[in-house]
Amino acid sequence: MTPTEKRQRLRAILNGTETISPATVFDALSARVAEAAGYSCGILSGSVSAAIVLGAPDMALQTLSEFAHQVRSITRASDLSVFVDADQGYGNALNVMRTVEELEHAGLAGLAIEDLVMPSRFGVHGALELISIPEMLGKLKATLAARRDPSLVVIARTAALRVEPLEKVVARVREYATSGVDGIFLSGLKTLEQLDAVRAVVTLPITLGSAPGMNRSDLAARGVRFHLQGHAVLAACAKAMQDTYTHLLAGNGPDGLQPILAAPEVMARVLKVADYEQWEKNYLN
């Protein structure tokens, strides 16, 4: 599947009628397992990538190059349509242009640029700060202008619900929508009323990061097309690592681990052993 086809598939979801959740993926192995499980879309957030690459919390410490390297590992290994949370775009509007260039090149299907001040400013690291509406519009226009493939999906992400009163949030979203972006990402949503207020001013498809107590049909009816579900898979891997290491360090052999391991034939399938053996037959004989 070409990058453009992956982008068109994501676009079709946004322009459809259902609410879809992507799999959190972060390396070639997770991409392959997610694909084998039946997923067609993946997401890599800055926080997950920072944990895998740096072992660091979500504090804007990873470079764009490091992030793009992980994206590429996923897109090379799978046909997933990969969406990323590109944080604030790694700097000002001109840095955003490079972010789009690098991530588009890495093969992703869509990205969100957020209106948060990142990294934290001196003296105010405890609080969330939003950039101004004109600054965010500059970033969104820069994002759209920097695309080479017009099918690349661009989403305006706002953290305003966590900082500002609802009417200001609505005003922001209305402005963001004028930039030509393909969708709006609301983080920190708490109620369906907030969602209704936003939907009253924009018709763009909505992406949500969390939706406490809301069911999928309520979300679908309100234009939510992409619904992130957190990044549990990272903690699941951490537990699997911990269980394995603790078992072995206690002097037990690897045999006792069988119940918590993927079967060898599953591993062979996700590593595409049959494909490589076929290539050996075709080209190395």
Add this chain to the structure above:
Amino acid sequence: MTPTEKRQRLRAILNGTETISPATVFDALSARVAEAAGYSCGILSGSVSAAIVLGAPDMALQTLSEFAHQVRSITRASDLSVFVDADQGYGNALNVMRTVEELEHAGLAGLAIEDLVMPSRFGVHGALELISIPEMLGKLKATLAARRDPSLVVIARTAALRVEPLEKVVARVREYATSGVDGIFLSGLKTLEQLDAVRAVVTLPITLGSAPGMNRSDLAARGVRFHLQGHAVLAACAKAMQDTYTHLLAGNGPDGLQPILAAPEVMARVLKVADYEQWEKNYLN
């Protein structure tokens, strides 16, 4: 801990009296979890790195740069003494010199160079082939000469037990030991008798990749200091991924996943959140 200190710790294990097993690690997260579990040594094999980075089987398809990038992710995030299986050294003896340069720079504590022909030659991909003894001696001397830090541990790895009769294996090992390497790595060991035969001609510490049916005290008594236990953690992560993805794709919410997730406080500890918060207090206020 400096790279030299990490190397000296590995050296002390090889020169000690016990048999130690390292944790298989492959990214910053696994390195942190292994360290938290109590490990002081880690191993990254080419096969595990290829699975994580490429989603590919163990067929010498990964570049030295990709492998070094993963090593660096581990050494940056942890104080583990990292040992790697550097396959055949990524080419001829001059490529071996670059391999040592890049991997030493990435911060590892020790590496093994193996006497296998890799990648498979045209027409013979099904069978294991060994390089000649003089060629292997050239590679080992190149490895030793390319070290900048003399504390970097260099191990000669042989697959001869899987290919040649025992007396030829013994002859190989005796020759390899003359190069000045710090230890011998025997892959494919099946019996204690094989081990005894090797020990009769060399006093160097032994590394093993598998030791079916042998117990640790038998190994320790025969000079085995480093005993790899396979790479179960990769299959454990694959199963954790699969369980998570299957659960979520079936429409269940993330809440039901709690039993298979590392607790938030565990995640905070392995991501060193407290350190970063302290640095924010110290330098961003």
Add this chain to the structure above:
Amino acid sequence: MTPTEKRQRLRAILNGTETISPATVFDALSARVAEAAGYSCGILSGSVSAAIVLGAPDMALQTLSEFAHQVRSITRASDLSVFVDADQGYGNALNVMRTVEELEHAGLAGLAIEDLVMPSRFGVHGALELISIPEMLGKLKATLAARRDPSLVVIARTAALRVEPLEKVVARVREYATSGVDGIFLSGLKTLEQLDAVRAVVTLPITLGSAPGMNRSDLAARGVRFHLQGHAVLAACAKAMQDTYTHLLAGNGPDGLQPILAAPEVMARVLKVADYEQWEKNYLN
């Protein structure tokens, strides 16, 4: 210009009637200067990349990742159709597939795979050795199969003229042409008669690395479409560096260097300062 458009431009040259020479380029700056000078095609050879990245001679010491990194620097900065000499494809036929994957992703327009044994084998490093015809056919088929964009140009390069009698060379070329490659690259050509002998058996466009004493119309009449002219620009830069460093180290100020420097307005043009200033106006205000 998209990668596909760059590839189609290179393809049009190969299928045209003229003999074209590409500019040797190796980083973003050289790519921009070449483009400004009027070039539409660039070439990066392994030897030039090794000199820039490693300071090493042409001995297959650079990794595929390092080479792809340089290619990407060129393709990101310019619209040149970039052709590369990908040596032996960095290993066996399966490694060739990765080479194609990585270099195609880096945005190149065409690549040549050569029939030389690389890196040098133990004990025979002084002499050129060719791989067998079936092995080369396996590599060429693997190259063609690994392309994602069918417009990517694939050339079979042979060093046979430097090793074998002419009739064997002709036999090789005839076989290589059956694989479906887009052209034949002859290195070490000495006479027009050699060229005529090859042209008697294949109609594919020819690429040449050197053509001592032959003029362009003779070459064009015999199907030569791409003619490399060596990599003088690297030695020109080395001399410019040497002149600059020697001048300054002797205690002379930078002012005396003006005659050997590109003018500030030239530098501003190749660094696209006007574009960036326009983007600042559009998106940062």
Add this chain to the structure above:
Amino acid sequence: MTPTEKRQRLRAILNGTETISPATVFDALSARVAEAAGYSCGILSGSVSAAIVLGAPDMALQTLSEFAHQVRSITRASDLSVFVDADQGYGNALNVMRTVEELEHAGLAGLAIEDLVMPSRFGVHGALELISIPEMLGKLKATLAARRDPSLVVIARTAALRVEPLEKVVARVREYATSGVDGIFLSGLKTLEQLDAVRAVVTLPITLGSAPGMNRSDLAARGVRFHLQGHAVLAACAKAMQDTYTHLLAGNGPDGLQPILAAPEVMARVLKVADYEQWEKNYLN
């Protein structure tokens, strides 16, 4: 030479009595030519690296990873003590810590962190803005804390002379000196009086970026130990490229280029051909 030895050599220059100028270097080739010319110190500025890697002007568009990649290319190929202008440290004080980690790992000898707001803020891109003194002190302390090797040289760079009245500049420098840095870098110096005013409050060695109309003995007498001379070598290479490309594109053969090329024996020396041939003899035979 180990990284620590390279750092101690730079430290000895700062603590000496002479004014030294480093060579601007940006890849392995330039590092080798500079070393062959007699330089022991090199400098890589963000602007030069951005030109080589991105073909972009000096607008903070390059990632830390890209910059570190170029540094590593220089330090791997040469024994130069490499000093870098690390701009604002690629973000806030926590990003500065990663900058130190990555650049120290890349093998540099010293770095300067500057008190400029970078990248340009929305709406104010035309003007230089300084961060506050407390913010800069936080960054300097973070830099010093993030060093693993205490011999790594840390310099506080200020652009205050280009923005503030002299008494404010002096106050800044006095504060910066309290952080424990190894030196002060003044950019935009216009007169010896400015230098005298700074020297009246600090005894730390001074680094200068330009010193119009001042001679070396005046500078040495005032504690200037490191004096950058601009980056003419980049424009010299651009002219060499332009001359070569123009010559060849006009249909002239490479032979006519001899006068502007480094001789083959010079190229062989900077590419260390003799070393590699010796290694082939030692390890590949």
